[in-house]
Amino acid sequence: xxxxxxxxxxxxxxxxxxxxxxxxxxxxxxxxxxxxxxxxxxxxxxxxxxxxxxxxxxxxxxxxxx
Amino acid sequence: xxxxxxxxxxxxxxxxxxxxxxxxxxxxxxxxxxxxxxxxxxxxxxxxxxxxxxxxxxxxxxxxxxxxxxxxxxxxxxxxxxxxxxxxxxxxxxxxxxxxxxxxxxxxxxxxxxxxxxxxxxxxxxxxxxxxxxxxxxxxxxxxxxxxxxxxxxxxxxxxxxxxxxxxxxxxxxxxxxxxxxxxxxxxxxxxxxxxxxxxxxxxxxxxxxxxxxxxxxxxxxxxxxxxxxxxxxxxxxxxxxxxxxxxxxxxx
Numbered sequence: 001x002x003x004x005x006x007x008x009x010x011x012x013x014x015x016x017x018x019x020x021x022x023x024x025x026x027x028x029x030x031x032x033x034x035x036x037x038x039x040x041x042x043x044x045x046x047x048x049x050x051x052x053x054x055x056x057x058x059x060x061x062x063x064x065x066x
Numbered sequence: 067x068x069x070x071x072x073x074x075x076x077x078x079x080x081x082x083x084x085x086x087x088x089x090x091x092x093x094x095x096x097x098x099x100x101x102x103x104x105x106x107x108x109x110x111x112x113x114x115x116x117x118x119x120x121x122x123x124x125x126x127x128x129x130x131x132x133x134x135x136x137x138x139x140x141x142x143x144x145x146x147x148x149x150x151x152x153x154x155x156x157x158x159x160x161x162x163x164x165x166x167x168x169x170x171x172x173x174x175x176x177x178x179x180x181x182x183x184x185x186x187x188x189x190x191x192x193x194x195x196x197x198x199x200x201x202x203x204x205x206x207x208x209x210x211x212x213x214x215x216x217x218x219x220x221x222x223x224x225x226x227x228x229x230x231x232x233x234x235x236x237x238x239x240x241x242x243x244x245x246x247x248x249x250x251x252x253x254x255x256x257x258x259x260x261x262x263x264x265x266x267x268x269x270x271x272x273x274x275x276x277x278x279x280x281x282x283x284x285x286x287x288x289x290x291x292x293x294x295x296x297x298x299x300x301x302x303x304x305x306x307x308x309x310x311x312x313x314x315x316x317x318x319x
Contacts, residue, residue: 006113027114031123033156038144040151058113060152064095064122065110066085066136066163066272 001053014053018046021057032061069296071267073245074161074193074214076132078268079105082258082292083134083247085272089281092121098275099129102285108134108163108272111153123157134195136163141176143183150187162187163217163249163270164196173223177204181211188212197249200234202241209244216242217249217270220261224273226253229260239265255284255291262295263303 001016002009005025012020018034018041034041035058041049051057071078084104089095099107107126126133135153140146143166150162166183168176175198187194194213198204205216218238221227228251229235239246248261249270258269269292278284 006115025114031156032114033111033152033154035148035152038148040148040155042155058152060111060149061114061156062109062123062133062135062153063112064086064089064092065112066087066108066134066138066165 001051003051003053003055003057005057006059012051016051018049018051018057021051022046022059025059027059032059034059069300071245073195076161076193078132080289080292081262081268081296082289083107083268083270084275084285085136085270086122086126086276087272088276090276092125094281095122095276096125096129098281098285099125099131100285101282101289102275103289104131106132106134108136108270109157110136110138111149111156112139132161133157133159134161134163135159136197137165137183138167140166140183141168141179142166143179143186146179146183147186147190150183150192151190154192160191161193162195164194164213175199175219177201180204181207184208184211184213195247200231200238202234202237205238205246206241209242213244215245215247215267217247219250220248220257221251223250225251226274227251228253228257229264232260232264235261235264235266252288255287258288258291259295259298262292263299265299268292 080103082104083106084102085108137146137149146166166176166179167173184196195215196208197217200218208216220229245267247268247270248266252271252274261269275281275285
């Protein structure tokens with residue numbers, strides 16, 4: 001299935017979870033937060049939250065600003 | 067007398083709140099933060115990529131500076147609410163500097179989206195510090211919505227034009243029951259002092275320091291400006307007079 005990781009399409013297994021999406025993105029997991037289709041998924045729920053086909057996954061972290 | 071700033075029940079040791087945007091590198095930022103004496107500092111939330119560093123968070127934690135995530139870049143209430151929730155999850159803080167701007171040219175707050183987002187975030191348990199227009203009516207509505215402070219702009223973000231409407235800031239201060247933080251537009255130390263003389267409880271700035279020719283020195287100047295303005299506000303200035311009034315004795319001359 002295809003999901004959108006920070007706007008970029010990615011092919012993942014049909015049973016892929018939020019944790020799998022983070023692995024596909026290849027970024028450190030400390031200090032990041034994840035939203036799927038506009039809702040935050042808590043860190044503790046990453047391994048058990050499956051992604052629907054076409055999910056929009058946003059992975060954010062703090063940077064200098066403001 | 068204890069003059070510690072309280073925002074949402076939190077003690078904020080310094081009345082100069084800094085932003086971390088605009089510095090050429092982390093070493094310059096660190097020296098500026100230390101010279102400013104700040105105890106609360108903003109960060110932005112952005113999409114991660116493999117090259118993004120976490121340096122700024124490590125720096126703030128090492129310096130013992132509390133983190134104030136912002137929602138910079140958000141145009142709608144929905145975007146800002148999601149960004150605030152992501153910041154809370156990533157940074158484990160319920161503090162948020164709420165920014166919902168209308169366009170890139172002015173970066174002025176969109177008052178309708180801002181108030182909507184503030185109401186949603188207050189309901190969701192956030193300590194909301196909204197970046198707002200210098201509009202006493204909007205400031206009052208944000209306070210009524212449950213915001214922990216109101217943060218009116220002096221002038222648009224990054225312009226360094228100072229406080230364009232001091233009378234509005236004074237009216238906001240006069241009516242507010244929550245701390246007023248002058249946020250945005252400060253260019254130099256006298257303007258930070260002016261904000262405090264107008265009765266603001268704190269000043270939030272970034273560009274004026276981080277893009278100054280010597281950020282560390284300007285950070286120190288801003289610290290002094292905020293302290294001087296706070297002291298002058300408390301001291302009670304003399305009334306303005308039309309004609310001169312001699313300060314030396316006018317007898318036996």
